[in-house]
Amino acid sequence: MARTQGSHSDITGPRLRDAARSLFARFGYAAVSMRQIAAEVGVQAGALYNYIPDKQSLLYDLMKTHMDELLVAYDTAMQPGAPVDRLEQFVSFHIRYHAARPEAVFIAYMELRNLTKDNFDQIEALRRSYEARLENILTAGTQNGSFQIPDTRIAAMAVIAMLNGVNTWFRDGGRLSMSDVEALHWDMVRKSVLR
Amino acid sequence: MARTQGSHSDITGPRLRDAARSLFARFGYAAVSMRQIAAEVGVQAGALYNYIPDKQSLLYDLMKTHMDELLVAYDTAMQPGAPVDRLEQFVSFHIRYHAARPEAVFIAYMELRNLTKDNFDQIEALRRSYEARLENILTAGTQNGSFQIPDTRIAAMAVIAMLNGVNTWFRDGGRLSMSDVEALHWDMVRKSVLR
DNA sequence: GATTGATTTGAACGCATGTTCAGTTAAGGC
DNA sequence: GCCTTAACTGAACATGCGTTCAAATCAATC
Numbered sequence A, B: 001m002a003r004t005q006g007s008h009s010d011i012t013g014p015r016l017r018d019a020a021r022s023l024f025a026r027f028g029y030a031a032v033s034m035r036q037i038a039a040e041v042g043v044q045a046g047a048l049y050n051y052i053p054d055k056q057s058l059l060y061d062l063m064k065t066h067m068d069e070l071l072v073a074y075d076t077a078m079q080p081g082a083p084v085d086r087l088e089q090f091v092s093f094h095i096r097y098h099a100a101r102p103e104a105v106f107i108a109y110m111e112l113r114n115l116t117k118d119n120f121d122q123i124e125a126l127r128r129s130y131e132a133r134l135e136n137i138l139t140a141g142t143q144n145g146s147f148q149i150p151d152t153r154i155a156a157m158a159v160i161a162m163l164n165g166v167n168t169w170f171r172d173g174g175r176l177s178m179s180d181v182e183a184l185h186w187d188m189v190r191k192s193v194l195r
Numbered sequence C: 001g002a003t004t005g006a007t008t009t010g011a012a013c014g015c016a017t018g019t020t021c022a023g024t025t026a027a028g029g030c
Numbered sequence D: 001g002c003c004t005t006a007a008c009t010g011a012a013c014a015t016g017c018g019t020t021c022a023a024a025t026c027a028a029t030c
Helices: A009-027 A034-041 A045-050 A055-077 A083-100 A102-110 A117-143 A152-169 A178-193 B009-027 B034-041 B045-050 B055-077 B083-099 B102-110 B117-143 B152-169 B178-193
Strands: none
Touching: A009 A034, A009 A045, A009 A055, A009 A102, A034 A045, A055 A083, A055 A102, A055 A117, A083 A102, A083 A117, A083 A152, A083 A178, A102 A152, A117 A152, A152 A178, A152 B152, A152 B178, A178 B152, A178 B178, B009 B034, B009 B045, B009 B055, B009 B102, B034 B045, B055 B083, B055 B102, B055 B117, B083 B102, B083 B117, B083 B152, B083 B178, B102 B152, B117 B152, B152 B178
């Protein structure tokens, strides 16, 4: 068991994922070759197969990890409270968490069609699980009368779609700060479920 | 000048675009080969080059046509009226128009990164032009006091993002009719800009 | 029925693809 | 200072890519 310390394995593995994430986000899974990824890592293409079984698994791994971390981060961050408070937390969390890792978010959204059926089903289940957390908040608020929402499933999808839009245009150092963006969206979301 | 009538040119051209639209939407531009498109058309790959200079132009043509038709359809459908009425028209038009052509919409959104810089700039300008039409409604309503919107640019982006979300899940014959979807979204959009 | 020219074929071009694997390198344990 | 073994190279594999083009096909015109 030589090379337990100073092994490149600890370095190349993460670097492979970083390179793949960056390249997939920029050019798309289908348009990026294993040789391009290897070049970014500073290694020959064959060496990548010490870390992944194939290209498809690499994509799935990136998406699975992203979704798992999203759910853990959400469940950790979320504080109990009235539905309106939890909705505000959701908006704030969603915008900030996604703005902080645009590449992983972009891949998780754009590359779904490049997953095999089995892998797709796994990721889709995690996504639905995240959407259900928002819908639960909306349902609770509707039941206690603080929200007026005819269809909580559609409202959840609409809110997430609106918040996802931020990632398509937000850039650090732009006209608006993260707090501005958060406040503007919370204002719209809050009003859209009231009355 | 033989074959002016009954020429296959009138048939193969549109069939090429239809096949490309369908395949690009399903598998992505980078993942679809000219040979696949040709097979769908019922022709050899070489024949396609009587109708397009190259694969990139085919993608650009699909996106450009889609955006042009969108703007014409919008400007034709839109009736004058109070900002709140025009906003309702926008919501209705956007949802219906996009739901009716999911493939073209999907491509126009997902394949932007596969355009060359020049082509990208062209499409982006058309998209901004469409967004500006919504922003103008929001600005008019803010100025005459019927809306209360702190930032009309962000509000326009947020509304379009919310409405675009419909295309990711709506299917004919599902739980909700097109009218249901329209009403639910108009309810949310209307409230989000009020007060 | 010969002519014309639009339309398509089918093969070829050079190059890139994901993946495999025998061989090379080098770092830790003894 | 040898030995082990993780890590990597570099070439090879079969296959596919976008595109070109001489030759074949075929429908309308004369």
